[in-house]
Amino acid sequence: MMKRTLAVAALATVAFAGVAEARDQIRIVGSSTVFPFASKVVEQFGKTTSFKTPVIESTGSGGGLKLFCAGVGVDHPDITNASRAIKASEVETCHKNGVTKVTEIVIGFDGIVVADAKNGPSFNVSRKDLYLALAKSVPDPKGGDKLVPNPYKTWKDVNASLPANAIEVLGPPPTSGTRDAFTELVMDHGCESFAFIKAMAKTDSKGFKAACQSIREDGAYIEAGENDTLIVNKLVENPKALGIFGFSFLDQNTDKIKGAHIDGVAPTFDNISSAKYPVSRSLYFYVKGAHVGVIPGIKEYVAEFTSAAAIGPDGYLPQIGLIPLPADALKKTAEAGKALPNNVK
Numbered sequence: 001m002m003k004r005t006l007a008v009a010a011l012a013t014v015a016f017a018g019v020a021e022a023r024d025q026i027r028i029v030g031s032s033t034v035f036p037f038a039s040k041v042v043e044q045f046g047k048t049t050s051f052k053t054p055v056i057e058s059t060g061s062g063g064g065l066k067l068f069c070a071g072v073g074v075d076h077p078d079i080t081n082a083s084r085a086i087k088a089s090e091v092e093t094c095h096k097n098g099v100t101k102v103t104e105i106v107i108g109f110d111g112i113v114v115a116d117a118k119n120g121p122s123f124n125v126s127r128k129d130l131y132l133a134l135a136k137s138v139p140d141p142k143g144g145d146k147l148v149p150n151p152y153k154t155w156k157d158v159n160a161s162l163p164a165n166a167i168e169v170l171g172p173p174p175t176s177g178t179r180d181a182f183t184e185l186v187m188d189h190g191c192e193s194f195a196f197i198k199a200m201a202k203t204d205s206k207g208f209k210a211a212c213q214s215i216r217e218d219g220a221y222i223e224a225g226e227n228d229t230l231i232v233n234k235l236v237e238n239p240k241a242l243g244i245f246g247f248s249f250l251d252q253n254t255d256k257i258k259g260a261h262i263d264g265v266a267p268t269f270d271n272i273s274s275a276k277y278p279v280s281r282s283l284y285f286y287v288k289g290a291h292v293g294v295i296p297g298i299k300e301y302v303a304e305f306t307s308a309a310a311i312g313p314d315g316y317l318p319q320i321g322l323i324p325l326p327a328d329a330l331k332k333t334a335e336a337g338k339a340l341p342n343n344v345k
Contacts, residue, residue, distance in 0.1 A: 023074040024296055026054035030064025030081030031177050032226040033110055033246035034283050037317050038081050041305045044316070048304075051297035060226040061177030068286060069094035078291040078298055082284045083110065083177030083246065091344060101289025102344040105302065105336055107311050109323035111247035111272040111280045112182050113259040114169075120239035121163040123155075123260035127278065130262075131190025132158045133167050134221055136214035145196035150216045170224040170231045171215075171244035181281040182244055183213045186262075189278075232257060247272060248321030273323045280323070292340060299340070306337030 028038060035058040046053030059067065064080035069090055086104065094102060114130065116123065132138050133155065137147040155162035172179040191212035192198040200208035215221050224231045228245040232253050235243045242260070247267055250259050259267040263278050271277040285305070292298045304310060311317050311333070313324045325333060336343065 025052040026079065026295060026297055026301055027077045028054050028056040028079045028081065028285075029059045029067050029077045030079075030285070031061040031083040031283070032058045032172075032228050033061075033083040033178055033248070034081035034107070034285065036248055036252070036320060037107065037283070037322050038285065038305070040317060040320060041301070041310055044310070045297075045301050045304050049297065049300055051300060054297070054301060058226055060173070060175040061180070062175035063226070065090045065286070066093075068288065069097060069099050071097045072099055072288065072290045074295075076288070078288050078295050079301075080286050082286065083281065084180045085282070085284060086286060086344060094344075099288060099290070101342045103287040103289060103336060103340045103342065104344050105285050105287065105306060106325065106329065106333055107283050107285065107305065107322065108317070108325050109272060109280055110283050110321075111267050111277050111323070112178055112185065112244065113247050113250045113267040113279075114242055114244055114262065115235065115250050115257045115259045116242050117235045117239035118256060118258055120235075120241075120258075121165065122258075123162065123242070124264065125159070125162065125260055126263050127186045127190040128193045129155075129159050129162065129190070130186050131193075131212075134169060134215055135187065135191070135212070136216045137211060139194050139197070147197075147211055150218070150220075153220075165240045167220040168222070168238070168241040169220065169244065170222050170234055170241055173223045173225060176226060178244065178246060182279070185279045185281065187215075188212045246321075247323070251321035269321075269323060283322070286344070287340060289340065289342060302337045302340065306334050308334070 039056055042054045042056050061082040061084055065082060065086060068077050068080035070076055133152060135150055138150050140146050140148045141151065152158050152167060154164050154166055156164040197208065197211050200211065228249045231243040231245055232249060235241055236256050250257060250267060265271055265277050267277055272280045287302060309315055311322065311324060312330060318324050
């Protein structure tokens with residue numbers, strides 16, 4: 001199998017080298033959360049170098065990795081952004097399709113926020129509250145160790161201290177890294193507050209996953225696609241609704257929306273960078289090694305994205321909401337940006 005994979009990679013690289021002149025612009029896909037940061041780098045790169053401005057598309061983390069791992073050559077993207085780490089299954093797909101050298105770059109942190117319109121009610125919710133509001137099945141409110149279809153209609157039904165508004169949450173689809181991270185950091189955590197469900201993790205892993213990660217489908221949760229700006233606009237139109245997206249979109253729209261406290265902590269730059277805010281994650285991009293040196297400008301683009309001028313504490317990306325890495329991690333990212341190691345196995 002290994003010989004076959006290497007053969008596929010070698011043939012793909014040879015074929016690619018012969019048609020490289022068909023594309024002279026970097027092509028970037030991936031996460032809607034990373035999109036505003038990468039777009040800023042794309043803009044800076046286009047203005048300050050002799051290379052053509054890269055083409056960038058917001059496809060969601062899962063969608064971007066699917067495109068990225070589909071193969072080597074001008075028809076496939078060079079870089080994909082992600083708001084979660086690449087999965088083992090995606091690495092396997094990459095290798096099957098000849099994408100055998102991939103560099104993972106960590107650019108900083110982001111918080112996942114639950115927000116509503118400025119004129120909407122104030123929310124202070126726990127991760128348990130969010131799980132009970134959004135899970136497809138929940139522990140029976142009447143008691144006992146069993147799950148029932150989610151009966152909660154309003155936030156007040158979930159927690160008497162919350163508003164009596166109907167549960168209506170606009171959030172990302174399954175292809176989104178934000179959805180993956182929200183599931184892991186919020187739904188799983190809230191779910192595990194019930195001892196009988198937590199015990200399922202050891203005895204019935206499939207049942208545990210279904211109990212914790214299945215989102216209700218009765219209209220209370222509305223998949224709003226990969227366009228976080230669209231969610232912001234919908235919140236303004238409907239002050240009783242809540243939205244789920246990355247901190248940068250809250251940071252850029254504080255005139256329109258406000259973030260809920262989660263487990264008593266506000267979604268602020270300082271709280272996320274200090275790890276006080278409980279719903280935060282790392283942000284990434286991935287570089288296709290076979291395209292480096294063939295598609296013009298990839299090394300230079302990566303150098304710009306990993307520079308202190310871009311992602312350092314005083315860089316231009318923290319100015320639009322990126323939470324910067326600590327000094328030691330920032331140094332590792334800069335080193336990876338220069339060496340472009342094959343660090344995805």
